Amino acid sequence: xxxxxxxxxxxxxxxxxxxxxxxxxxxxxxxxxxxxxxxxxxxxxxxxxxxxxxxxxxxxxxxxxxxx
Amino acid sequence: xxxxxxxxxxxxxxxxxxxxxxxxxxxxxxxxxxxxxxxxxxxxxxxxxxxxxxxxxxxxxxxxxxxxxxxxxxxxxxxxxxxxxxxxxxxxxxxxxxxxxxxxxxxxxxxxxxxxxxxxxxxxxxxxxxxxxxxxxxxxxxxxxxxxxxxxxxxxxxxxxxxxxxxxxxxxxxxxxxxxxxxxxxxxxxxxxxxxxxxxxxxxxxxxxxxxxxxxxxxxxxxxxxxxxxxxxxxxxxxxxxxxxxxxxxxxxxxxxxxxxxxxxxxxxxxxxxxxx
Numbered sequence: 392x393x394x395x396x397x398x399x400x401x402x403x404x405x406x407x408x409x410x411x412x413x414x415x416x417x418x419x420x421x422x423x424x425x426x427x428x429x430x431x432x433x434x435x436x437x438x439x440x441x442x443x444x445x446x447x448x449x450x451x452x453x454x455x456x457x458x459x
Numbered sequence: 460x461x462x463x464x465x466x467x468x469x470x471x472x473x474x475x476x477x478x479x480x481x482x483x484x485x486x487x488x489x490x491x492x493x494x495x496x497x498x499x500x501x502x503x504x505x506x507x508x509x510x511x512x513x514x515x516x517x518x519x520x521x522x523x524x525x526x527x528x529x530x531x532x533x534x535x536x537x538x539x540x541x542x543x544x545x546x547x548x549x550x551x552x553x554x555x556x557x558x559x560x561x562x563x564x565x566x567x568x569x570x571x572x573x574x575x576x577x578x579x580x581x582x583x584x585x586x587x588x589x590x591x592x593x594x595x596x597x598x599x600x601x602x603x604x605x606x607x608x609x610x611x612x613x614x615x616x617x618x619x620x621x622x623x624x625x626x627x628x629x630x631x632x633x634x635x636x637x638x639x640x641x642x643x644x645x646x647x648x649x650x651x652x653x654x655x656x657x658x659x660x661x662x663x664x665x666x667x668x669x670x671x672x673x674x675x676x677x678x679x680x681x682x683x684x685x686x687x688x689x690x691x692x693x694x695x696x697x698x699x700x701x702x703x704x705x706x707x708x709x710x711x712x713x714x715x716x717x718x719x720x721x722x723x724x725x726x727x728x729x730x731x732x733x734x735x736x
Contacts, residue, residue: 392482394716398536401720404727405529412522415735431522445533456543459473 396458402446409439466706481714485721492725495675499732502667509625510614512668517571521734524567525726531560532723535690535716542709547701550712554694557719561687568680575669578661579606580615583654591623592648596660604650604658613666617657675729682722689715 416432419425464476472479503511538553574595581592581604593613594606614625659665663673693712700708 394539394713397720408727453540
């Protein structure tokens with residue numbers, strides 16, 4: 392597995408973490424009504440989208456580099 | 460003598476030797492961190508109900524460190540891609556950015572460690588009466604100790620035995636992270652040294668949670684330091700190889716990048732486990 396492939400695995404893990412953080416922060420907001428948790432949930436959701444956009448950019452930029 | 464398969468792939472493995480070596484090494488690292496994660500699970504499952512801390516660690520700082528490591532994984536892969544595209548100048552820029560990220564991560568981590576190592580549990584005894592104080596050390600001299608009570612605390616076996624354990628579920632969340640916890644911060648507490656029976660900071664021996672926290676994050680930080688040192692070598696004297704053997708140098712950068720990604724991936728698991736759950 393090349394660095395390119397490992398980076399894709401890593402970005403998938405990052406996506407999973409940002410989605411988890413979104414759910415966690417929203418649950419904390421629902422429990423405590425502290426608005427900073429809501430802000431954190433929104434930031435984490437935006438990060439999830441940013442990771443997807445970056446993934447697309449990454450695959451396009453490194454399309455000539457092997458996965459092996 | 461020329462070392463074989465530093466650039467070309469071996470027919471039997473399909474990899475150049477360094478790549479096979481780093482994957483074998485990373486497999487052993489998975490076992491090392493896997494064993495420590497298992498230890499964490501067993502300690503947590505076996506803890507006295509209500510005593511495992513929640514909200515003890517600083518989530519915003521942990522999140523910032525997570526972002527720093529994610530950015531560093533992007534710069535490290537871009538550094539390698541730059542060499543693949545024969546852009547040495549860009550590689551230098553991305554490599555320097557990765558090193559800066561590693562430094563920022565370590566500085567933030569040191570602040571977190573400092574916070575724990577200046578957090579104290581103080582047991583006093585006046586007559587037959589014990590009291591347990593908990594907070595950050597503000598001042599200390601030969602006569603007195605001044606603490607700033609903390610909203611988040613741990614319940615040690617000693618404190619529980621003296622009757623200072625967590626309140627029953629529903630009465631009061633012992634370490635509730637949120638506005639409630641912050642509102643309960645009290646004024647400074649002055650304790651006379653002559654009354655102190657025991658005083659201990661939030662170091663690894665204070666509580667099983669701190670033991671596993673320092674072991675996991677300390678081992679991870681050592682990996683960050685190791686990876687940063689190797690990358691700093693490639694950035695400095697090791698970069699000369701680009702002129703003599705660019706393909707081999709590119710492979711070296713890929714290997715250091717694979718290690719760095721593993722270190723980052725470990726943190727991606729550590730962060731939710733230690734900070735959020």
